[in-house]
Amino acid sequence: MSTLQTRHESQTSPPSGPPARRRRTRGKVAARTSWSLGLLALPAVVFFLIFNYLPMAGLVVAFKEFDVNLGIFGSPWNGLENFAYFLESGDAARILFNTLFLNVLFLGATLAAGIILAIMLNEIRGTFFKRASQSVVFFPYFVSPVVISIILQVLLAGASGGGGAVNDAMAGFGLPTVDWYTEPGPWPWILTVVKIWQLGGYLSVIFLAAITGIPEEVYEAGMIDGASRAQMAWRITLPLLKPTAAVLLVLGVGRIFYGDFGTIYAIIGDNGTLFENTDVIDTYVFRALRQLGDFGTTAAIGLFQSIVGFVLVVIAVLIQRKYSKETSIL
Amino acid sequence: MSSRKLEPFTVVSIIGVGLAVLGCAVPFWMIISGSFTSESELATTGYSLFPADFDLTAYKMIFTGPAVLDAYLASVFITVVGTALSLAATSGLSWVIARRVPGISRPLTIFSYLPMLFSGGLVPLYLLVTQYLHLQNSYFSVILPLLVMPFMVFVQVSAFRQLPESIFESAKIDGAGELRMFFTIALPLSKPILAVVGLFYAVHYWNDWFMALLFIDDVHKFPLPLVLQNLISNISFTAMLPQLAESATPVYQLRLALTTVAIGPILLAYPFAQRYFVKGITLGATKG
Incomplete structure (x- = not known):
């Protein structure tokens, strides 16, 4: 994710210090950025995973003889x-x-x-x-x-x-x-x-x-x-x-x-x-x-x-x- | 423009719009008027445009008994808590998408819009909520499945993208992180659009009865729309047995009064909220 971010940064901040050190701070900033962005998106992403994508996987029940006690994945298959x-x-x-x-x-x-x-x-x-x-x-x-x-x-x-x-x-x-x-x-x-x-x-x-x-x-x-x-x-x-x-x-x-x-x-x-x-x-x-x-x-x-x-x-x-x-x- | 004389097409349009307005308003008027009409009068006419005598029996029943009050509180809880959670989740996700972060924003867009096109359907959702999350009879069984609407992400993303980029660039130079930019700049600047999105969610939660129908069995926990649904679900019987309406409880008037109580908050808030709804739809439709 950091390619554009880093390029962008090098335009705005003046070059200073030895190259190695500069790269390290840049990496840190990028890591912090992705971490906080991830945090913001997390609730919605978890929501979509649980309530939209997980049920898609749950559709396998269509090929099963469903038994409440055995659950979706434990129930026996019955084809079509x-x-x-x-x-x-x-x-x-x-x-x-x-x-x-x-x-x-x-x-x-x-x-x-x-x-x-x-x-x-x-x-x-x-x-x-x-x-x-x-x-x-x-x-x-x-x-x-x-x-x-x-x-x-x-x-x-x-x-x-x-x-x-x-x-x-x-x-x-x-x-x-x-x-x-x-x-x-x-x-x-x-x-x-x-x-x-x-x-x-x-x-x-x-x-x-x-x-x-x-x-x-x-x-x-x-x-x-x-x-x-x-x-x-x-x-x-x-x-x-x-x-x-x-x-x-x-x-x-x-x-x-x-x-x-x-x-x-x-x-x-x-x-x-x-x-x-x-x-x-x-x-x-x-x-x-x-x-x-x-x-x-x-x-x-x-x-x-x-x-x-x-x-x-x-x-x-x-x-x-x-x-x-x-x-x-x- | 204003000085031109009325053309036939304009006249036809005015009449057409007038009829549409009547068609949309009169049914609500009939409901409200009927809720003030005595049960005996309703039983003979079936409906009323103007109540002959102002009868408050049904409202007295509604507001003295605890049942409807509980349903009202349930609906308020679902609406308030649901809207708050939805707004938080939607705006967070939308911000990340709106930032156009390489390698993150685009996949995230597809990830959030795909559920609009393909869904697991009713059965897996039902099993998930009842067998795995064990949320039956919890109000979160109504809130969580509706938490993020992809269309609202649509609206919010296009609103965030309209904010001037230069603010965020200078904030970044001043050392602000993404979280800080989001909470202290983006959100305060987006108050109008947050109102739009929040209102849509609120209406959605207030009106929802499908999730409640699926997951709430306990009569004492029914939200308002489900109580209404329960009152009307035996319509075919009521229609076939007219004498039923003559019995002690004013069944029919009660229904109309409850309906009035259910649409009341929307009706009261609508004049103020209306322009926000128009704005939200326009934004979602033209900027998508």
Whole structure:
């Protein structure tokens, strides 16, 4: 580590004393520097080792018949049995489909909502109204999934069975009411609306920051050419938001195999009637772990999830890199 | 600019933003308003936009019994201790990365960002905390797994790198070591960004219920979100059995009141903290 450090030092401190002695002090300074830097980084490094890297090693449990008494490394191997068990269980196809389908839906919908909201916010010139609305739409991001779940109940169920604000509104328009919590069909869309509500404002803050970075001259040129505000939004702002969107997309693709456990489990819980359309890998794993205590199979699913997720990220990064080198995240 | 007349697109935008604002604000209003509405009224309408009579039954139950107070204290402990530890660990690591020390900073960057892309998943973490660290029913089982968020390292590193290099060079000439530079120069100069990172962690800890769900079984030790989760987890039954809401305890009003109590601190701090959040996200998104 000390090459640059030492070179740097020899520039700032005047040469003095015999060469041998100088080198020794320099070595001491470098040692002290690395020692204190190490001390600063230590807590976080230990954290990552224990809570992130150690569990990766713990994934070997996916290839074992886990026995609590024998521990992870003492339990006997059973090859690919855990994987086979999961794939033959009949649940695999459904939850894999749900995971992919829901996450693609969430990712596309939230990014689109964030971009649209940012462009609309950018149109507003009154500083107070703009700031105030940005604050309000950003707020749901800071709310616990449990709270979101309660809000959804108020809207969809009310206190009495078929009630709820949405049903009342639908009745007002002469539409039939729906018993939402026993009807799996609409749930992918309900969850998508929830994700938009939760993340739209947050993403709009990111995109608005990117819009602010667009030089004013571009818009002036557009104005001279007689472009309307709508044309400028469509032909200038939108294309210039692409790099930001691409980075967020790549990060999102990496998470595609992780089913956003928090929000989905908080809302659906153990309501089995809705599993058909809402059960994703994470919720399935959690239930298997909690109810069946089946560590081997759940770890096998987790390993599968991590590997596919990692491959997806690498592919996404490579594709993004090919198209825009300067904004690549890696 | 301000003198131009309103174009259709601007009008559409204002309406669109207005609708988004309503969509985000009204649900919270319904929760808060509902928490002041009597259980009998809630049972007939299901929700309320304006309480007909101002009813405080649920709040009285919450603030007279010890259960919710305990949950509140648990959440406060997790949030305060967790945020302090997270800030210490994150800023220390970020400083070492930000210093661009050859042979250390770059590997350390990869080391801390890799967990964003690849993780061991739920099972090994569960086994680690319960079988090896034996942290069940300790609040540290909630704090430690969330200690350092890679994105916050991202934010903090880019903030440290914006500090003028010349200060540290002259400090070095004056004989200051890395620790001294960190504690007496870098940290005091980074107070705004420490506020940003600290607030993010605080919200994270305050809202967390997943770690608590995994590792805390003792009802008396439940933090606030888990108490809430416990109250709602039988929604399907409540929805199917409307007469349940008529019983002695105002189940439904209690839920809404607890929700209000849970989002209360965030709601109160938000007007002051909001600009810090925007700043943090912008920094993380544009300087990464």
